[in-house]
Amino acid sequence: MNIIFKHVSKSFGAINALTDINLEIKSGDFVFIVGPSGAGKSSLLKIILNQYDPTSGEVFLDEHEISSKNKKNIEVIRKKIGVIFQDYQLITDKTVEENIALALDIIGLPPLEISQRVEKVINQVYLNSRRHLFPSQLSGGELQRAALARALAVEPKLILADEPTGNLDAENSWNLIKLIKDINEQSGVTIVMTTHNMDIIQSLDKRIITMKNGQISSDSIIIKKKKKLKKKHTSSKQL
Amino acid sequence: MTPYKNAWHHIRRSPFQSLVAISVMAISFFCLNTFAVVSSGMTSILNYFETKPEITIFLKDGLDKSMVESLQSELANYPNIREIKFISKEKALALYKEQNKNSPMLTEMVTSSILPASFEVSVSNVKVLEQISQNFTAKTSQVEEIIYQKDIIESLLSWTNFIRKTGIIIVSVTSILTFLIISIIISMKITNRKDEISISRLLGASKFYVKKPFIIEGLFYGLIGGFIGFTVNFVLVLIYSNQINVFFNPIIFITQNYQYYLALFAISEVSASFIGYISSWYGVRRYIKY
Numbered sequence: 001m002n003i004i005f006k007h008v009s010k011s012f013g014a015i016n017a018l019t020d021i022n023l024e025i026k027s028g029d030f031v032f033i034v035g036p037s038g039a040g041k042s043s044l045l046k047i048i049l050n051q052y053d054p055t056s057g058e059v060f061l062d063e064h065e066i067s068s069k070n071k072k073n074i075e076v077i078r079k080k081i082g083v084i085f086q087d088y089q090l091i092t093d094k095t096v097e098e099n100i101a102l103a104l105d106i107i108g109l110p111p112l113e114i115s116q117r118v119e120k121v122i123n124q125v126y127l128n129s130r131r132h133l134f135p136s137q138l139s140g141g142e143l144q145r146a147a148l149a150r151a152l153a154v155e156p157k158l159i160l161a162d163e164p165t166g167n168l169d170a171e172n173s174w175n176l177i178k179l180i181k182d183i184n185e186q187s188g189v190t191i192v193m194t195t196h197n198m199d200i201i202q203s204l205d206k207r208i209i210t211m212k213n214g215q216i217s218s219d220s221i222i223i224k225k226k227k228k229l230k231k232k233h234t235s236s237k238q239l
Numbered sequence: 240m241t242p243y244k245n246a247w248h249h250i251r252r253s254p255f256q257s258l259v260a261i262s263v264m265a266i267s268f269f270c271l272n273t274f275a276v277v278s279s280g281m282t283s284i285l286n287y288f289e290t291k292p293e294i295t296i297f298l299k300d301g302l303d304k305s306m307v308e309s310l311q312s313e314l315a316n317y318p319n320i321r322e323i324k325f326i327s328k329e330k331a332l333a334l335y336k337e338q339n340k341n342s343p344m345l346t347e348m349v350t351s352s353i354l355p356a357s358f359e360v361s362v363s364n365v366k367v368l369e370q371i372s373q374n375f376t377a378k379t380s381q382v383e384e385i386i387y388q389k390d391i392i393e394s395l396l397s398w399t400n401f402i403r404k405t406g407i408i409i410v411s412v413t414s415i416l417t418f419l420i421i422s423i424i425i426s427m428k429i430t431n432r433k434d435e436i437s438i439s440r441l442l443g444a445s446k447f448y449v450k451k452p453f454i455i456e457g458l459f460y461g462l463i464g465g466f467i468g469f470t471v472n473f474v475l476v477l478i479y480s481n482q483i484n485v486f487f488n489p490i491i492f493i494t495q496n497y498q499y500y501l502a503l504f505a506i507s508e509v510s511a512s513f514i515g516y517i518s519s520w521y522g523v524r525r526y527i528k529y
Binding site for chain 2 (some may be wrong): 050051075076077078079080081083089090091092093094102103105106107112150153
């Protein structure tokens with residue numbers, strides 16, 4: 001799924017959460033969004049999901065403009081997005097299996113297909129033995145895998161992950177990231193992930209967007225392009 | 240998970256709230272059914288008297304045959320007369336004995352001489368009775384007493400109207416209370432499930448998708464509450480109808496017509512579901528805005 005931000009700003013009264021964001025994320029990209037707390041990372045994800053409406057500017061997902069004026073569009077687009085929250089956002093009185101099934105019921109799959117897909121993703125995230133447990137009976141790692149399973153079940157075109165490793169230990173963090181990376185590489189799903197975990201970011205050679213005070217302070221893809229251009233320029237000079 | 244399963248899930252997760260909703264609905268529809276049955280009984284009593292307009296003219300003792308015949312021909316001259324029955328003293332005794340055949344003590348000492356002869360006049364227009372009553376009351380030398388049903392009908396009519404009005408007020412008040420209680424319970428459930436609703440919306444659920452289980456829940460309360468209200472009333476009717484009907488004999492106060500109860504059941508279910516639907520819809524409309 002392609003994501004385009006054109007001069008997007010978001011303010012809450014006098015506070016500017018995002019200021020003049022211009023951004024393009026291509027289908028199949030794996031992008032890390034990093035930055036200190038309050039930099040605007042979560043606001044960026046919430047605008048993609050239309051939890052927030054931008055104060056100004058335009059956001060396009062696969063050429064569909066996202067705005068609260070077009071509610072039907074938002075519902076259709078949300079069905080193509082898998083979301084993983086730092087606090088998991090699982091429904092507490094539903095089992096792991098029921099939480100996953102709910103996402104599939106929302107996209108309108110028939111019951112038989114729902115059970116097949118639940119089976120598939122539960123095995124994919126190694127939660128088979130925990131499928132009938134409620135969120136309160138799971139560990140942090142298991143909760144995050146359940147949230148990932150729910151996101152994967154809908155076979156999304158885009159996965160938004162807001163600090164998915166925030167509550168996990170090192171081992172669980174690596175396992176989760178490996179799963180997400182495999183999905184990105186195997187299925188071409190676009191991944192946008194906010195994180196503070198520099199070990200993970202540095203270990204994967206992926207695009208990194210750094211945010212500060214609601215603005216993009218650096219974008220690794222642009223830095224790479226500049227380096228490439230500089231290299232080309234120097235080599236042509238030497239010749 | 241279908242919306243029906245979801246609604247059932249909500250009901251099971253807060254059984255006391257669900258119990259309150261069903262109980263209030265059941266009480267409301269028990270009142271409605273009871274009122275309907277009593278009201279139908281009152282109508283039966285009224286119809287009984289209204290369709291049998293009669294006046295009974297008791298004659299003084301010692302009137303000769305020609306005098307009696309002259310009174311009878313005078314009565315026959317009134318319009319809308321259906322039947323004029325002369326009950327002689329002997330016939331009155333025979334009727335008295337027939338009515339009290341199970342109490343020989345009451346019949347032993349009675350002779351025809353102590354019972355008055357009378358005319359039983361039935362008409363097809365109640366207004367004629369008024370004229371007969373006025374004219375024959377003036378004949379004090381021939382007429383002993385006149386029994387005219389006007390007073391009974393007027394009294395019955397005022398009781399029927401009172402019962403109907405009271406019934407309508409009770410049913411309206413209980414229906415409004417039911418509406419308020421169910422919409423409050425649904426609102427509380429929505430508040431309890433705020434997270435679930437917002438998560439579902441983030442996953443792409445439409446507003447209708449998240450509202451549907453709550454509306455189904457309201458419909459469920461209506462159907463079950465209406466069914467319980469009707470059933471309790473019907474069971475009481477089955478148990479007590481004979482005793483009540485014996486008391487009102489020959490009028491059938493509690494109808495034995497099962498089609499009437501089938502219609503009452505259908506009306507109860509439809510109106511209970513409607514109240515359940517409207518109240519849950521109101522709760523949903525007020526509280527699901529995200």
